Amino acid sequence: MVRLPYLTALTTLLSYGILFVFGHLRDFFRKIFDWSKSNNLQGYAPICLGYEDFYTRRLYLRIQDCFGRPISSAPDSWFDVVERYSNDNNKTLHRTEKTTKCLNLGSYNYLGFAAADEYCTPRVIESLKQYSVSTCSTRVDGGTTKLHTELEELVARFVGKPAAVLFGMGYVTNSAIIPALIGKGGLIISDSLNHNSIVNGARGSGATVRVFQHNNAPHLEEVLREQIAHGQPRTHRPWKKIIVIIEGIYSMEGELCKLPEIIAVCKKYKVYTYLDEAHSIGAVGQTGRGVCELLGVDTADIDIMMGTFTKSFGSCGGYIAASKEIIQHLKRTCPAHLYATSMSPPAVQQVISAMKVILGEDGTNRGAKKLAQIRENSNFFRSELQKMGFEVLGDNDSPIMPIMLYNPAKIPAFSRECLHQNVAIVTVAFPATPLLLARARICISAAHSREDLIKALEVISKVGDLVGIKYFPVEPVKPNKVEHLKKIE
Amino acid sequence: MALAMVNVTASVLDWASSYFDAPTRAVVFGVPIDGHLVVEALLVVVILFQLTRKSYKPPKKPLTEKEIDELCDDWVPEPLTPQITEDMTYEPPTLESAAGPHAIVNGKEVVNFASANYLGLVGNEKITDSCVGALEKYGVGSCGPRGFYGTIDVHLDCEQKIAKFLGTPDSILYSYGISTIFSVIPAFCKKGDIIVADEGVHWAVQNGLYLSRSTVVYFKHNDMKSLENKLEEVTRRSKHPEKVRRYIVVEAIYQNSGQIAPLDEIVRLKEKYRFRIILDESHSFGVLGNSGRGLADHCGVPIEKIDIITAGMGNALATDGGFCTGSVRVVDHQRLSSSGYVFSASLPPYLASAAIAAVDYLEENPSVLSKLRTNIATLFNELSDVPGLVLASHILSPIVFLKLKKSTGTGKTDIDLLDSIAKQALEEDSVLIATTKRSSLDKCKLPIGLRLFVSASHSESDLLKAAASLKRVAALVIS
Numbered sequence: 001m002v003r004l005p006y007l008t009a010l011t012t013l014l015s016y017g018i019l020f021v022f023g024h025l026r027d028f029f030r031k032i033f034d035w036s037k038s039n040n041l042q043g044y045a046p047i048c049l050g051y052e053d054f055y056t057r058r059l060y061l062r063i064q065d066c067f068g069r070p071i072s073s074a075p076d077s078w079f080d081v082v083e084r085y086s087n088d089n090n091k092t093l094h095r096t097e098k099t100t101k102c103l104n105l106g107s108y109n110y111l112g113f114a115a116a117d118e119y120c121t122p123r124v125i126e127s128l129k130q131y132s133v134s135t136c137s138t139r140v141d142g143g144t145t146k147l148h149t150e151l152e153e154l155v156a157r158f159v160g161k162p163a164a165v166l167f168g169m170g171y172v173t174n175s176a177i178i179p180a181l182i183g184k185g186g187l188i189i190s191d192s193l194n195h196n197s198i199v200n201g202a203r204g205s206g207a208t209v210r211v212f213q214h215n216n217a218p219h220l221e222e223v224l225r226e227q228i229a230h231g232q233p234r235t236h237r238p239w240k241k242i243i244v245i246i247e248g249i250y251s252m253e254g255e256l257c258k259l260p261e262i263i264a265v266c267k268k269y270k271v272y273t274y275l276d277e278a279h280s281i282g283a284v285g286q287t288g289r290g291v292c293e294l295l296g297v298d299t300a301d302i303d304i305m306m307g308t309f310t311k312s313f314g315s316c317g318g319y320i321a322a323s324k325e326i327i328q329h330l331k332r333t334c335p336a337h338l339y340a341t342s343m344s345p346p347a348v349q350q351v352i353s354a355m356k357v358i359l360g361e362d363g364t365n366r367g368a369k370k371l372a373q374i375r376e377n378s379n380f381f382r383s384e385l386q387k388m389g390f391e392v393l394g395d396n397d398s399p400i401m402p403i404m405l406y407n408p409a410k411i412p413a414f415s416r417e418c419l420h421q422n423v424a425i426v427t428v429a430f431p432a433t434p435l436l437l438a439r440a441r442i443c444i445s446a447a448h449s450r451e452d453l454i455k456a457l458e459v460i461s462k463v464g465d466l467v468g469i470k471y472f473p474v475e476p477v478k479p480n481k482v483e484h485l486k487k488i489e
Numbered sequence: 490m491a492l493a494m495v496n497v498t499a500s501v502l503d504w505a506s507s508y509f510d511a512p513t514r515a516v517v518f519g520v521p522i523d524g525h526l527v528v529e530a531l532l533v534v535v536i537l538f539q540l541t542r543k544s545y546k547p548p549k550k551p552l553t554e555k556e557i558d559e560l561c562d563d564w565v566p567e568p569l570t571p572q573i574t575e576d577m578t579y580e581p582p583t584l585e586s587a588a589g590p591h592a593i594v595n596g597k598e599v600v601n602f603a604s605a606n607y608l609g610l611v612g613n614e615k616i617t618d619s620c621v622g623a624l625e626k627y628g629v630g631s632c633g634p635r636g637f638y639g640t641i642d643v644h645l646d647c648e649q650k651i652a653k654f655l656g657t658p659d660s661i662l663y664s665y666g667i668s669t670i671f672s673v674i675p676a677f678c679k680k681g682d683i684i685v686a687d688e689g690v691h692w693a694v695q696n697g698l699y700l701s702r703s704t705v706v707y708f709k710h711n712d713m714k715s716l717e718n719k720l721e722e723v724t725r726r727s728k729h730p731e732k733v734r735r736y737i738v739v740e741a742i743y744q745n746s747g748q749i750a751p752l753d754e755i756v757r758l759k760e761k762y763r764f765r766i767i768l769d770e771s772h773s774f775g776v777l778g779n780s781g782r783g784l785a786d787h788c789g790v791p792i793e794k795i796d797i798i799t800a801g802m803g804n805a806l807a808t809d810g811g812f813c814t815g816s817v818r819v820v821d822h823q824r825l826s827s828s829g830y831v832f833s834a835s836l837p838p839y840l841a842s843a844a845i846a847a848v849d850y851l852e853e854n855p856s857v858l859s860k861l862r863t864n865i866a867t868l869f870n871e872l873s874d875v876p877g878l879v880l881a882s883h884i885l886s887p888i889v890f891l892k893l894k895k896s897t898g899t900g901k902t903d904i905d906l907l908d909s910i911a912k913q914a915l916e917e918d919s920v921l922i923a924t925t926k927r928s929s930l931d932k933c934k935l936p937i938g939l940r941l942f943v944s945a946s947h948s949e950s951d952l953l954k955a956a957a958s959l960k961r962v963a964a965l966v967i968s
Contacts, residue, residue, distance in 0.1 A: 044763055045731055045732055045733055045734045047765070047796075047818060047822070048818070053822065053825075053826075056822075056826075060825065068640050069638060070640040070641065070642055070645060071640070071641055074627045074628040075627075075628070075631065075632040075638060075639075079638075081638075082642060095645065104638070106633065106637050106638045107633045107637075108633055109632045113630075114628050115627075116624070116625055116626075116628055121624060121625065124624060124629060125621055128620055129617060130587065131584075131586065132589070132611045132617065133611070133616060133617070133620055133807060133839075133840065134611070134803060134808050134809050135584070135588040135604060135611075136588055136605045136606045136803055136804060137588060137604040137605060137923075139581065140581045140923075140926050141581070141603040141604075141923035141940075142582065142588060142592070142603030142923060143584075143588070144582070144584065145584045146585055168665055168809065169665035171832060172665055172668050179930055181569060181570070195832065196828050196831075196832040197828075197833070200700060203700060204696055204700055224561075225557050225561060226557075228557075228564050229556070229557045229560045229561070238564055239564075239566070240566070241566040241569065242566065270565070271566070272566070272569050308834075309630075313630075314629055314630045314632065315629045315630045315837070316629070316834060316836075316837050325570055325573050326569060328573050329570035329571065329573065330570075333929045333930065334928065335667075335692045335693070335930055335931065338926050338927075339691060339692050339693065339928070340666060341666050341667075341801070341803030341809055344808075344809050346629065346839065347837060350630070
């Protein structure tokens, strides 16, 4: 949980207040200067009305160089960041030919499959030559290849469910599946910090949506009891069905969800559960099978498990794993299966190869080594950051580590200083996080070696002192045991 | 005793009547105070007293814990999915090779009319080589959204290339074909805006319209008179034209019917009634026009008149993903407020380099377009006399759409009939064609039918074979 000190809250609010005032002043002067220039809209309403893009124009554009940095190599543990310059105070940015080699702490590359891999890449190139780049067709028309059926069986086996279905993009998976499962007359209860794709899917389904406090199983129980007892709004008819949607690891907090408690509540009240494992599949658990394995929950207790291949498998696309009947039904009704181009065959082959490596079916133990490496890396990095006095969120074993920044001025300061020292960091502000809780988010990968992490820690510590984000007291360094012994002698 | 009572009553009555019938005692504010005024005053006091009393409401009793427990125990949810019947277990044909004009299904070689491979770029050498280079350099996935180190230089190159090819200032890439349109529409249309859309638009457009929460009015499929009527109606009813944004949403080639939208008419109407156009060119980019630049090129309309153009690249360009293009303001706005762009991982770099190679190919070989046009004309000619089926698509559309001349009665039997035609064509004549499948979430009411996607790499014998097969099978099945 985030503990926001009062002084910090006050200064953050003050900073935003000053920025808003200046923004409004500039808008005012801009209106005056543009009065004379003729308005060439001729009776059309402007395409962005009034204050819709105020945040973009006056706050985001000032620090635009911290976001959207282009790279010119694979997003591995070290990559080349393209340098950009601006002639008009960050309004437009232009690329240069120069690049800097930086340590990558921002990409979702949990198991290190992002760059060319010795097992996966030759097979991917082979499948490219056999099946070509795209099938140009939907799954039901002529876009199903042998690779797709093989991967669906492999995913079902990996996740621990009877059947699975693939989609070409993770975002579309959520937005198109939820309307196929539930419609008007149903109720969706989702965690307050769920991802935008789930929110879009829930809204697009037409069902009533209610929110429960993040990771709070007693509050979920309260909401469920109230909703079942009162029924649908206004008519008070009983709900047709209720689905609870939660995520495995929340990407902005790095926290694991309290799965056993929430599943117990759901079973008691006969509601269906939908688990989104976008960040946790392949990255946590003894054999990489996700939060169910880590927290000891039987996969048969969860009705629908969703995941993506972008993060841990170095590819693109998403899947849904559930019982055979649900998958049959989805294959008949889900618009993403019926209307969208099927997943590109080389991407499918990449996932098949990556899964085989993780399961150990390629004949080596690289998979087990990668999983152990990422666990070790995450725990080491998190404990070191906490010792240095940073406010780090998230649970142990989770490879995502947000460091709280709070003040809007610290966002560009931290980001730019780290880039000067060749460490690439991701900073997140409003609207992905609440207004006062801006943070820097670190994603650890199995491709990071111990030296990489130590260098990153040095740089972050130095920059943290400069920017002033060590909100907690620094733990005193314990004297070395050997020196202690020497002193006694 | 009785006398005493009578005396008392009489004296009370005398006193009361004397009091009431007494002459006016006083004059207050010019109103003589008569006796009856006292009764009236008392009446007013009683009324006021009653008005101040709280009205009777039966007390509200919240449900007790035990009652809530009982309700929760009694509640029985519907099953998550409906029962699966026999015919729902249909498995689509599995390809064992690339989806070119000839593909291998179940060990047999078939002529493939189910892939929207319009320019024949599936299996093209140059594209495969550029992809191999990209795979070795960048790996497969991009591992991040565009804002967080997921922007790779091939993305920026691809955006610039597409913008230069079309002649627009800038463009923006999306990572999946259908997510393009349903992210673009909610980024520009909010609650209170007015949209006039064709009733035959496909599901992704319908989803975008629903998510935008604007007022949507549908006009008859490809009917310009109906469009004009709806525009007139909407303009008359609208109160603040400067504050409300108004859009017309159409597709260049409708994938539900194969019709082509008359863009010059639409632009004329748009300028008359002050609307903006959102055009989805998924099936017309790289197909229509002398140089493949799409519907604007085909109709001779300058590209600046169309405000927003979106397209999926999974068709003519034989890659995946989508793009949106327009003025600088339009494209920049999407970089922060389009949900499919901001909250999703970016397009894999090898697909972006495939797109660049495909656009290069199109620029260097414009003759492939005339080959495609000849193929479409040949097939259209051959299929004009299939028994039981009638051509419903436009003569220039690469999606050749055949619908049933006479419906068999219910939607379900229609689908079964068409499915059996496709199945027999595949098994007996080795011709792979697609039937339109509609999701239960799709609101489009246009008739279903058979779709053949014509490619520039189909040979004449392929086209003749498909036409002959269809004629034979349709004659057998529809009798």
